[in-house]
Amino acid sequence: MRALIERSRDGDSPYTVAQVYSDQPDAAGLRVAAEFGIPARALAADPGVGRAAYDAALGAAIRGCSPSLLVLAGFMRILSAQFVEGFAGKILNIHPSLLPKFPGLHTHRRVLEAHEPVHGATVHFVTEQLDGGPPIIQGRVAVTANDGEASLAARVQTVEHRIYPLAVRWFCQGRLRFSAGRAWLDGSALHEPVQFTGADT
Ligand code: NHR
Numbered sequence: 001m002r003a004l005i006e007r008s009r010d011g012d013s014p015y016t017v018a019q020v021y022s023d024q025p026d027a028a029g030l031r032v033a034a035e036f037g038i039p040a041r042a043l044a045a046d047p048g049v050g051r052a053a054y055d056a057a058l059g060a061a062i063r064g065c066s067p068s069l070l071v072l073a074g075f076m077r078i079l080s081a082q083f084v085e086g087f088a089g090k091i092l093n094i095h096p097s098l099l100p101k102f103p104g105l106h107t108h109r110r111v112l113e114a115h116e117p118v119h120g121a122t123v124h125f126v127t128e129q130l131d132g133g134p135p136i137i138q139g140r141v142a143v144t145a146n147d148g149e150a151s152l153a154a155r156v157q158t159v160e161h162r163i164y165p166l167a168v169r170w171f172c173q174g175r176l177r178f179s180a181g182r183a184w185l186d187g188s189a190l191h192e193p194v195q196f197t198g199a200d201t
Contacts, residue, residue, distance in 0.1 A: 001029045001073035005036050007165035015172035018065045021058065023077050045077065055083040062087075069171050072126065073164070081128035089178030091126035092171070094164045096156050098122060098138055103131035108149045108156065119143050119152060121160045122193060123167040125178045134183040135193035136176065137200075139163045163196050 005017050020033035020040040033040035043061060045054050062070065072093040084091065097107040099122040111119045120140040127133035139159030143152060170176035175186050183190045194200065 002032050003161035004071060004073060004165050004168060005032065005038065007169070009036075013169070015069070015168055018067055019062070021062065023054075023058075023075070027074070029074060051078075051080050052082065055080045059083055059086050069168065070126075071164070071168060078130060079126065079128075084126060084128045089125065092123060092136075092164075092167060093126045093131075093133070094121055094123050094160055095131050096121050096153070096160070098140065099124060099131060099135055108152045111143065112147065112149065112152065117143055119156060121156050121163060123163055124193075125183055127181075134178065134181065134190070136167050136170075136183045136185070136190065137163045137194040137196055139196040159196065162198070166196070166200055 001020070007013060008015055008017050017033075017036075017038055020029060020038055022030055022040070022042050023045045025042040025044050027042065030040045030042060041061065043054075043058055049057075068090065070087055070091040072091065075093075079091070095103070095107075097103070097111065098118070098120045101116075102110055108119070118140050120138055122135050122138045124131070124135045125133040139162060141152070141155045141159055167176065170185065177184050183193075185194065
């Protein structure tokens with residue numbers, strides 16, 4: 001989230017970060033937002049409130065700023081189909097694996113246990129299928145024999161900080177869109193996600 005905000009302050013950024021929401025009142029991201037002067041709000045998920053009611057309240061709050069795009073950055077609550085439909089094609093997530101490999105949680109540990117030679121991160125459109133929406137861009141990192149969960153997570157995060165602002169940039173430039181269940185970049189359907197090389201802009 002910090003990388004997204006920092007890139008939004010670049011002189012040529014096509015996007016601004018209008019608001020930050022968390023379901024965790026003590027989320028570090030709320031303090032980061034405050035540091036940058038961005039309105040931030042915690043909408044705690046009280047145990048008595050069902051998923052549908054929570055998502056309706058979150059959606060109503062978010063609609064207050066008429067965003068072009070919703071960007072999940074460390075948001076760990078599964079969004080209901082109704083919520084996703086209400087913002088169809090306008091939600092991005094970044095997942096710490098080379099999807100469709102390793103959907104779900106604890107990806108770094110699972111990659112090490114599987115002795116995968118390569119790991120990475122994927123930006124994808126959010127659909128009601130968890131970690132299953134169409135992928136947009138992937139960044140890869142080599143897994144080394146010395147790697148533990150922490151070292152691997154750190155290198156994957158470095159890639160995340162490059163590819164997520166890039167995908168947001170593309171969307172807000174009008175180059176990236178979601179249509180017919182696919183991601184489209186510059187008018188062409190992405191059959192495979194873009195592979196980040198560091199040269200993309
Ligand atoms: N919502 C939808 N509809 N689709 C996706 O692809 C989503 C999503 C909400 C969040 C982020 C995802 C990740 O990158 C994300 C993708 C949370 C869980 C989860 O199991 C899974 C994937 C992701 C985020 N959440 C549990 C829940 O019951 C709570 C887990 C916890 O609190 O630790 O919501 O990793």
